[in-house]
Structures are given as structure tokens and as C-alpha cells.
Amino acid sequence: MRTSDLDLSAGRVLSIDVFRGITIFVMVFVNELSGINDIPWWMKHLPASTDGMTFVDLVFPAFLFIVGMSVPFAVQARARKGENPLQQFKHLLLRSLGLVIIGVLMVSTIGGFDESQMALSMPVWTLLMYLAVLLVWAQYPRHGAAVIRNLAQGCGVLALVLLAYSFRGPDGSYISPQWWGILGLIGWAYLLAGTVFLISRRVSHVRLQLLLLGAAACFFLVLFALLDGQAAVAGQPAIGFIQRWAVENNSHTHTAIVLAGVMLSILCYHPALQAKRSRNLLLFAGLLGALALASWQWFPISKIWATPSWALFSAWFCTLLFVAVFVLVDLKGYQRWCTLFAPAAVNPLLAYILPYILASAAAIVGATLRPAVFDSGVAGMLWSLAFAAIILLLTALLTRLGLKVKL
Template sequence: MGQLNIAAKRVLSIDVFRGITILTMVFVNELAGIANVPGWMKHLAADVDGMTFVDLVFPAFLFIVGMSIPFASAARLKKGDDLRQLLFHVLIRSLSLIIIGVFMVNTIAGFDEQAMLIPMDLWTLLMYGAVLLVWCQYPRGWSKVASNIPKIIGGALLVLLWFLYEGNQNQGMTTQWWGILGLIGWAYLLASIVYLFALTITNAVSHILFLIVAALGFLGLFFLLDGVQEFQGSALQLLVNNNNNHTHAAIVLAGVTLSTLFYNEVLAASLKRNALLFIVASGALAFACWQVSPISKIWATPSWGLFSIFFCALIFTATYYIVDIKHYTRWCQFFAPAAANPLLVYLIPYVLIAAVGLAGVSYRPAFFDSGLAGIVWAAVFSIAIMWIGAFVSKMGVKLKL
């Protein structure tokens, strides 16, 4: 099994791209609750043929997940892991994301607070506390027993909260749409399985071609199968159509491909040509696909996936040029905590909102609920979250799946 000459290291341009994406994600999540803002600052409706920058945030995160896969795999191979151990690690990380995603989505909708023994805000806070206990990275000096005790407590608390949850119509917790983290988990799982097979191909060019064909297959195959009668009602259709995991996995694989094109020692010799070809090809495919498939983030259509890949490749290439070629790096320090601890920074707003809600007050003054004041609030809020994330990270709190 080849490592394809990719070093097991952190890459600043990828970290910066990740940090920018996290900042934008916090900003647009906050902006979603503010009225009277321009349409281009909101998600477009599912039946509108188009996308805004907001519709690019989630696929950008998927793309970054893909860009990190070759480096994470190289690191584990360097430690001596084999294919089976790599797959087991992928399964654990995917399952972790799916579990957290399902718990999160059930705090947003589907609950019957009147039927619950504790307030929903308290349930939410306890849930995030349990997540911290289970997935926190404990000091290396701790013994295995000392590290496992809080994980066991956190796991037991999640089980208890699962029993305490009361949903609408006497239902308990449901998967609903898996939540953002759950969707990332499914996409990461599917794409990683493809990548692990690709690791057996030691020729760099053949490896890249395999990843591209796999990504296009995810984008196109299920889209075509949707009209096949035998496909209807199957378990595969439920996995595909309910959450559009095939399109999301394709975006992850596109990130894997671009990362390999940029950082593989063999392919890096033709970096400028390869990057240009990737950008031009993804853009051309996006426009061609748009003629038969409308752009819709909610429906995760192939054209939306291809346009997302095109814009992500363009943004990352610009970031790479600024950071790795021109070495303008001082401004990157602001994004470092979010890049190193993205899951924690993503969760912090939800923890704060639940804590303030439990206290019986609104975390956002009414003056900032609309218009320009709301946009300013969302910008300041997102920057504040980045600072809080940096402070908490310096305190040694880090989530690691």
C-alpha cells in the first residue's frame, strides 16, 4: 500500500482555508436568525436555481475534509497502521460525527419540551458537556485509566439523555436529516473508503484518475439511478436520496484529489498546470451539468456539487498562492485556533446560546434582530467566537475525533 509521497504534516494554507471556512460558517449561522438582510446573504430556497456564498460554506468544509485525508492517512501509515486499522479509524471518526450530528439536530427540532423532565436548554448543555467528556483530547501524561473515566461518564450521560428525550408524537430521538456533522460523517466515510482503495494504486497519475472517476461516479450514478424503477424503495436509495450523501462524498473526493495534485511530490512538479486544469475542468463540467440539473444546495444536485468544487478549488489556489508562494502569513494567526480545533469552535455558539437560554434571557438584543445592525452583530459575534475558541484552546481544551 503506497503513501504516494505525501508527507505526514500540517499545511498552513489548508489550515487557513479551514479557519476562514469556520469563521464564515459561524457568521452565516448567526445571520440565519436575522431578518431583512439581502438575499445573497441567505441560503436560497430548494426550488431556486442558483446559489449564494452561504450555499458554499458547507461544501467548503466537505472539501477541506477531503484535503486533509491524504495527510491524516500518511500520518497513520507512518505510525505503522495497516489498511484494516485505517478503515477502523475512519469508521470510528465517522460514527462519532454522526452521533454528535444526530444529538445536535434533535436540539433544534422534533422535541416536546413539555413532556421532558428537564428544560431543553439544560438537556442541550448536558449533551455538549457529554460530547466534551467523550471526545476531549486529554493530556498525554494521563494514564489510560484516567483518560477513559471521563469518556465513560460522558458516554453514560449521552445514553441517559437519549432516554430523557421526548419527541413529538411520543417519539424519542430521530435521525431526521443527521445534522451538518452527521452529513459530514457519512460523506467522510464514503470518500475515505474510496481513498483507501486508491492507496493500493502506487502510480500517482492512475491514483488521481481513479479518484476523479470515483467523484464523478458519485455525482452522476445515483442521479441517473433515481429514474430506475428497481432503485426505488431500496436501502441504497434511502441512503442516497434522503441525505444526498453521494454528492457530499464527491465534494470530499474532489478535495482529496486537489490535495494530492498540490502536495504529491511527483505531481507537484506540474503544480501550475494541474491546478489550472482542475479549476477549468470543474468549472466547465459545472456549466455543462447546469444545463440538465438545476443548482440547489438543499437538494444537493450534481451542478451545485460541481460549482462548489470549482469555487473551493479557486479559493484554495488563491490561498495557497498568498500563503505558500508569497509567504504572507502574519494574518493567518487569527485563524490558527479554529484551524487546529474546528469542532470546538463550531460548537461554542450552540453552548453559549443554550446557557443564555437556560438563564431566561436572549443572547441577542432585539435591536440587532434585523437589517444592517443584525449583519454587524453577526460579524462581531463570529469574531468573538473565534477569540473564545482561541482562549479555550490555550486552556488545553481540544476536541479530537
């Protein structure tokens, strides 16, 4: 084992799985909650111009953070299978591309389409798109015939191509990125942060690796200002393709959050750091909090603009939350309460797209998933909680039946 590697002998890490499962649960809850009227302000996304954040604004960065925590384990597992750095980067690139493709397709189902110019209604188009996604990225049994797997994936790819070709915008245009969608934004940040981690693995000493990762995270945060971040906050157009791409997608600040997750994973699980783990975690959390407060003096906290202060506060909150889970689950051994979140943790992409699959299927027959009586107030909040629990239970059932989606 390299001196900069984590110990993988224990297999899956339950605390990371639980944190991922909780994030999925809260994500489904707040997505359903977004259609509910008459709820408290702190249960909604804050407007871009408001200097602050709610727990709802923490869900997306929590996804980024947990992606970062998983990166060292995923890369090292592939290295143990004999893959060289170039092969690992190829896998990283393909996973990122998959996230971007699914993200763009999901965004296209929400707006920017003209059904009158399309051969299929949008609910039918949406359902077929998700079914094609399942065909392409389903995890097929290893003992199954390769020809069946290749045929199914080929049919899925063909279906996605035909669906993309049949898409029409209001001006008759073909499908194009309106924005990258949540999964697409995760894909770009994963690609950048994963590449940095692959480079950092060339450093043999774990403390030097942490310094390199920290310097890279700071660089991506400073990049916000260098790429005219203040202009982006003011709503002014950026200049140049690279600058426009970076500012519009906020990949630099998103990448910093992923890298923070990578660093916390190393601090928690690297064998050489176990003796002083408590001190290291305290220092890491304290440094993140101090940097968050300092950056707040120059940049407002805004999820929509993905400001450095929002990124740092998000990483700080995620660190505190994960450490709490880590202590309860890994150190104290309180694990019985984790049962609800485990299936979503091992099958997160299915849990993420399942509500959209059900909604599109209901829309085809002219129905909605949520009865009108639950459209507002406390009833709507209780419905959202119940809906999130049902999605996790359905994910558990489908996972047990063998349906797993993995990029």
C-alpha cells in the same frame, strides 16, 4: 514513502489550516446571520426550487472540501505510525460514527421534541449533551493518567445514553434521526470518500491514483441520476431503503465534493507533481468549471437537493478560493494575517459547537446572546461579524487552556 503519498515532513500545512479557519469563521457568521431580518437576498440560503446559489450555500460544501484535503495527510500519518489498512479503516469508521452521533443529537435540539414529556427542559438537555460530547471527544493530555481519561469518557458516554433515553418526541417516541445534521452528512461523505482513498492508495503511481479518484467522484455524481435524482428534485418519494437513504442524505454528491478536495490536496502537495503544479491546477480548475457548466444543462443548482451542478460549482469555487490562499500563504509567504484563523483550524469541532453551548447556557437563565437592537439590517450584519470573531477568539483562549475536541 509510497510513490502515491504526499510529503509529510513539513508537519501541518498552513494553507489548509487557514482555509479551514476561514470556513469556520464564515460558518459562524452565516449561522448567526440566519436570525437577522431585512438583509440582502445574497446573504441567505436560496430556496430549494431556485436555480442558483449564494456564498451562504458554499459554506457546507467548503467543509466537505476541506475534509477531503485533509484525508491524505491524516491517513498517511496513521500509516507512518505502523497502522495497516484495516486499522486505518477502523479509525475512519469510528470518526464517521462520531460525526453522525453528534449530528443527530444536534438536530434533536432544534425540533421534533416535546418538553412536556421530558424530565429536563430542552436548554438544560442541550447543555448537558454538549458537555457530554466534550467529555467523550476531548483530547486529553498524553502524559495524564489513563484511568482518569477512561473514567471521564465513560461518564460522557453514559450521559449521552441517558440523555438520548430521556428524549421524547411529540408522539412520545424516543430519539431518532430526523435528518443527520450537518456533522452527520459530513460523517457519511467522509466515510465513503475515505474508503475510496484507502483503496486508491493500493495504486503505486500518483497519476493512476488521481484517475481512480476522479472516476469515483464521477460515479458518485452519476449515481444522483441512477438513484432517481430527478424524482428527489421533484419532491417524489424514492423507492427502497438504500435508494431512500442515498437520496434523502445526498451522500453521493457530498462524497464527490470530498473526493475533489482529496484530488486538489494531491495536486498541490505531492512531490512528484511539483514541477508541473501550476499547469495541473489550471487544468483541474478548468475541468471542474467545464463539468459544472455542462451538468447545469441537466440539473438545476440546488444546495437543498444537492444536485450534481451544485456539487461541481461548489468544488470549482472551493478550488479557486483554496488556490488563492495557497499562493498567498505557502508560495508568497504572507502569513501574518492568518493569526485569527489558526486556532479554529486546529480545533474546528469546538469552534463549531461553541455557539450552541453559549446559546443553551443563556436560554437556561431566560436570556439570548443577541440583543434585540441587532435583530435586523446593518446592525444585525455587524453583530454577526463581531460574534464570529468573538467565537474564534474564545476558541483560541480555550485551546490555549488545553481544551481540544478531536474525533
